[in-house]
Amino acid sequence: MAVTGAERHAMTRAIELAARGPRGVNPQVGAVILSPAGDVIAEGWHRGAGTPHAEVDALSKLEDGAARGATAVVTLEPCNHTGRTGPCALALINAGIARVVYAESDPGDASSGGAERLRTAGIEVQSGEQKDAVDTLISDWLTAHRLGRPHITVKWAQSLDGRAAASDGTSQWITGSDARADVHRRRSAAGAIIVGTGTVLADDPALTARNGDALYDHQPIPVVIGSRTTPEDAALRSHPHEPLFYDTHDLHAVVADLHARGIQSVFVEGGPILASSFIAAGLADRVLAYIAPVLLGGDRLALTDIGVPTIGAARRLAVDEWKPLGADLLVIAHVIDDGPQEGTH
Known part of the structure; x- marks a missing residue:
C-alpha cells in the first residue's frame, strides 16, 4: 500500500x-x-x-x-x-x-x-x-553510527579569487556580519570546534558560539590540534568547556577519540592547513565555503595541498544549497567522490 x-x-x-x-x-x-x-x-x-x-x-x-x-x-x-x-x-x-x-x-x-x-x-x-x-x-547521528566517527564539517571564508587572507596575513574580516552570525549559529549546533595551534597563536580565538553579545546556550567543546604550546592566557582557556589538546598529526586518531567521548559532530575552523588536512584525509562530510565579493590576489589560498596531483583525482562535491548572506554567498556542499577516479577527464 x-x-x-x-x-x-x-x-x-x-x-x-x-x-x-x-x-x-x-x-x-x-x-x-x-x-x-x-x-x-x-x-x-x-x-x-x-x-x-x-x-x-x-x-x-x-x-x-x-x-x-x-x-x-x-x-x-x-x-x-x-x-x-x-x-x-x-x-x-x-x-x-x-x-x-x-x-x-x-x-x-x-x-x-x-x-x-x-x-x-x-x-x-x-x-x-x-x-x-x-x-x-539526524545526519550527525547517522554518520557516527555508520562510520564510527563524528560528522565533520569543514568551514572556511574566502575572497572571490579563493584567498583566505591578504598578502600580509590579515583576514578580519573577509566576510560581512551576516556571514559571521551564520557561522556562530552553526558552531552552536556542533559538539566540538577544531582549530590548529597556528590559528590559536595567530588569532587567539575564543572558540565560543555567540548570538550577538551573548553566548548560545549550547557551546561546542574547543579542540586544538598541534605540537606547539597554547599560552596559559589564551582566550579559549576561558571557554565554558575544558579544551581538548592533541599533540598529533593523526587526524583519524583525533576523531576516533572524540567519537569515544560521545561527540557526534565537529566543526573544523582552523585555517587553510588544517582544513586541507581534513579534506586530504577523507574526513570531510560537509563543506561550508563563505565567499565574499572581494579580490585579494597573492598566494594565501583558502586551501593548500589536498592530495590532488591531477584533475582526475579531484575531490568532487555536490552542492546542497547556495545561500546569500548579505553581500556574501555561502556554498553548502557534501563530498560525493573522496578519491581518485581513473580514466576521468
Missing part, C-alpha cells in the same frame, strides 16, 4: 516534533499516531537518553486499546533492542498498531531489525517516506 496523503502530512509533523529533541548520543525522533480514518490521535518525540522513545511517548497519551488498528508514522525505524528503555517495535505490537510508516532505517547493529519484527507480527510496514529530510535532521 502506497503512503497516503494523511501519512505524508503526519511524517512532516513527525519531523517537526523530532527537531524538538536534543542533539546527542541518541537520535532526534518524532512520531504521530493516526486513527484508521487518518486522523491524528497522538504525537510524541524523544527528549533525550533514558526517556521514552518517540513511539512510546505518543502511545502513552492514548487510553488502553485506542491504538488498535491505528497507523504509527515515525521518522526512524522503530528500535528492536532493550537498553535503558524497551524495544519500540514490541510496544507498537502490544498496542495493536496495524501499520507503520517510517523514513530512515536504523543503522545500529543492536537496535535495527524493528521493521522485520513488525512484519513478522503481521503489521504492514512502509519505509522511505521523506527519508532525505530525516537524513538531514
Whole structure:
C-alpha cells in the first residue's frame, strides 16, 4: 500500500516534533499516531537518553486499546533492542498498531531489525517516506553510527579569487556580519570546534558560539590540534568547556577519540592547513565555503595541498544549497567522490 496523503502530512509533523529533541548520543525522533480514518490521535518525540522513545511517548497519551488498528508514522525505524528503555517495535505490537510508516532505517547493529519484527507480527510496514529530510535532521547521528566517527564539517571564508587572507596575513574580516552570525549559529549546533595551534597563536580565538553579545546556550567543546604550546592566557582557556589538546598529526586518531567521548559532530575552523588536512584525509562530510565579493590576489589560498596531483583525482562535491548572506554567498556542499577516479577527464 502506497503512503497516503494523511501519512505524508503526519511524517512532516513527525519531523517537526523530532527537531524538538536534543542533539546527542541518541537520535532526534518524532512520531504521530493516526486513527484508521487518518486522523491524528497522538504525537510524541524523544527528549533525550533514558526517556521514552518517540513511539512510546505518543502511545502513552492514548487510553488502553485506542491504538488498535491505528497507523504509527515515525521518522526512524522503530528500535528492536532493550537498553535503558524497551524495544519500540514490541510496544507498537502490544498496542495493536496495524501499520507503520517510517523514513530512515536504523543503522545500529543492536537496535535495527524493528521493521522485520513488525512484519513478522503481521503489521504492514512502509519505509522511505521523506527519508532525505530525516537524513538531514539526524545526519550527525547517522554518520557516527555508520562510520564510527563524528560528522565533520569543514568551514572556511574566502575572497572571490579563493584567498583566505591578504598578502600580509590579515583576514578580519573577509566576510560581512551576516556571514559571521551564520557561522556562530552553526558552531552552536556542533559538539566540538577544531582549530590548529597556528590559528590559536595567530588569532587567539575564543572558540565560543555567540548570538550577538551573548553566548548560545549550547557551546561546542574547543579542540586544538598541534605540537606547539597554547599560552596559559589564551582566550579559549576561558571557554565554558575544558579544551581538548592533541599533540598529533593523526587526524583519524583525533576523531576516533572524540567519537569515544560521545561527540557526534565537529566543526573544523582552523585555517587553510588544517582544513586541507581534513579534506586530504577523507574526513570531510560537509563543506561550508563563505565567499565574499572581494579580490585579494597573492598566494594565501583558502586551501593548500589536498592530495590532488591531477584533475582526475579531484575531490568532487555536490552542492546542497547556495545561500546569500548579505553581500556574501555561502556554498553548502557534501563530498560525493573522496578519491581518485581513473580514466576521468
